[in-house]
Amino acid sequence: MFENGDLILRYLERLGVRCVFGVPGGSIEPFYNALARSQRRGGIRAITARHETGAALMAEGYARETGTLGVCCATAGPGATNLITGVASAYADGIPMLVITAQTSLEKFGQGSLQETSCTGINTVEMFARCTRYNTLVSHSAQLEPKLLQAISQSFSNTPGPVHLSIPIDVMRLPVPESLDTGNLRAFTNHSVAPSQTCLQALLKEVAETDRVTVVIGEGAASALSELMALIEARHWKFVATPRAKGLVDHFHPLFRGIFGFAGHESAAEALKVNQAERVIAVGTGLDEVSTAGWDPTAILSDRLIHLSPNPEHLTRSNMARLVILGSPELMLKPFAEMLANDPQRTPSVAHIEDDGLPADVSYDDRGKCDMQPGAIKPQALVTHLARSCPAGTRVALDSGTSFLWGIHYWNVSRPHNLPAAACLVHLGIGFATMGWAIGASVGIAAANPDHPVVCVTGDGSYLMAGQEITTALQENLNLLMIVLNDSSLGMVRHGQSLSGGESIAHDLPDINYARIAEAMGIESYRVESTEQLLALDLMAIFTRPGPCLLDIRIDRDELPPMGSRMKVLTGATP
Known part of the structure; x- marks a missing residue:
């Protein structure tokens, strides 16, 4: 038996896809x-995700980690509509993802089928139109391959971004010949522009003419x-x-x-000012609120900018x-990198560390609070x-709210020398900023890369x-450590209300023991209420054991996260 569903999977295999995230149902x-x-x-x-939004976020995490297509699917009706928030998240951050939703039988369109979402009912194809790069109903079997x-x-x-195929149940189960063109898919996936x-x-x-540059x-x-760092190190930028x-x-x-933009560092802002940067070369960024510190005109957004992007x-x-x-x-930087690769003046990339163990040339809002002190965390x-x-x-993966505020500012990345240059060690779903994004995405990342x-x-x-x-993650036995910052509140909302x-x-939430909930699910878990308890944890043992683990960590809820640029936008203040 070889049906249209098998045809889709054969194409996905050729793209290197290893799993599909979703929730089953009648029409799918x-x-x-x-x-x-x-x-x-x-x-x-x-x-199998527990909710279709989670499936879409898992597919996004999978795509981020692998560089290939993330794939999620859902049945008709609420299955399809539940996907939309996760699909919108991938759209906002430009993540390649294939979304497959079901429809009831074509011949029953308009007849009031259970969970009908056709053009004559609750039109899900129309709903996906504004959060996908390609969006279509496959109404005949012959359409499937070219539309795919x-x-x-x-x-x-x-x-790049998510694409959506809505496929009626009778079209999906139609038998087709088990013959697939053996040619490669490069024509459909290689979009490099010279x-x-x-x-x-x-x-x-x-x-050539500028010495003071910040990239x-x-x-x-x-x-x-690799090419960009060769240029930076050769010119001491x-x-x-x-x-x-x-x-x-x-x-x-x-x-x-440091990091410039949302929850960023003052040292990064200083490096972009006119007295330190005759030119600002921005590579591969969309210059949105997040990456420009609320469109600050004293930093990136000026006539000093050289903007490179595909x-x-x-x-x-x-x-x-x-x-x-x-x-x-x-392609832009390769000629420069080849010239500069063996430049004797190239700055060696030797770690520059202060006595406190933090990067020496990055400023922090509260550097002293990075040290462990007895008592409240x-x-x-x-x-x-x-x-x-x-x-x-x-x-x-850093979640929306104070989690990504603290993480952007204080999580320091030390990249192993053998790590591929394009591998990203920190992920944020910050374009659409969906609460719970990191929970689903981290499952997808772990499924994509079980070796780390x-x-x-x-x-x-x-x-x-x-x-x-x-x-x-438990069912898939994934090596995932879930850190819950527990302050019994919607922290970013609470702090935002106070600052504005x-x-x-x-904004208040009940005092819940998330470790006990995880324990009831069969997941290794720990409740951590003090610095002493945190330091007593054997984190390396946790990281080397299979399966997920949850740490419910009570944090000092009165500490103010770095959210200055966000508050300027919300209150209408000028930079």
Whole structure:
């Protein structure tokens, strides 16, 4: 038996996809039948989430870690609508993802079928239109293959993101010939754009004539990190990273000045000011609120900017720039890197560490609070301690709220020398900023890379929304450490209300022991209420054991997270 569901899976196998995340149901059953056949022959297998939003977030995490397509699926009706928040998250951050939803039988459209979501009912295809790069109903079997290829192509394009195929149950289960073109899919997945020679000559002129330069590394620079670092080290330029690119760079590099933007460092802001940077070269960043500290005009956004990106949407935000170049950063920078690779003047990338163990050239809002003190656990010290305690190559997902505020500012990345340059060690779902994002994404990351532990830093508010997804990690025996920052509140809301002068309302949560909940689920767990208890934990043993573990950590709720740039935007204050 070979049906349209099998055809989809064969194409996904050729892209290197190993698993599909979803929740089964009646209308999607033929696709799960194909997944069952695939599993029996050692192919793509199904991973069952507890909620369809979690499945979409898992697929996003999987795509981030592997660099290939994340895939999620859901049945008709609420299964499809439950996916939307997770799909919107991937859309906001430009993550390639294939979303497959079911429809009831074509012949029953408009007849009031259970969970009908056709064009004559609750139209889910229309709902996905604004959060996907390609979105279509497959109404005939002959459409499936060309539409699948179109979807793959759009997902991996220079404006990447999720794509959606809505497939009726009768179309999905139709038998098709078991013959697939043996050619490769490169034509549908290779979208590298070569920059124009005129632009490259202009870039070369700017680089040759300028000594004081600060480079801003964005997430879109991942494929060009080796070339970019060769240029930075040869010219002794300072560099900073955007929050999304935090995990791409070594924070102990002697030329690194910190994270610029949301929850960033003052040292990064200083490195971008006109007295330190005649030119600012931003590579692979969309120049949104998060990466520009609320569109601060004294830093990146000025006529000193040289903006390089493969994504044309990024470049629409740099109309004030001195030079804008569309193209692959790797292709742009390769000629420079080849010239500079063996430059004797190149700055060695020897770790630059202060006596307190923190990067020497990065400023922190509360550097002294990064040290462990007896008693109540300071979140600054907790995050610093966790970053130091993780094995080399650990992947980290930071959740929306105070979790990513503390993590962006205080989680320091030390990259192993044997790590591929494009591998990202820290992930944030910060474009759409979905609460619970890191919980689902961390499961997807762990499923994609079982050779390294994964840490999820989340808050108690997010955990109450999506914490059940840890049982997916249990079922899959994934090496995932879930850190719940427990302050019995929606911390970012509480602090935001206080800083803005708003009413203090609707932010309190009950005092819950999340370790006991995890224990009831069969998950190793610990309640940590003091620094002494935290230091007594054998974290290395936890990291080396199979399966998930949860730490319910009571933090000092009165510590103010670094959210200054966000408050300026919310209150309308000028930078």
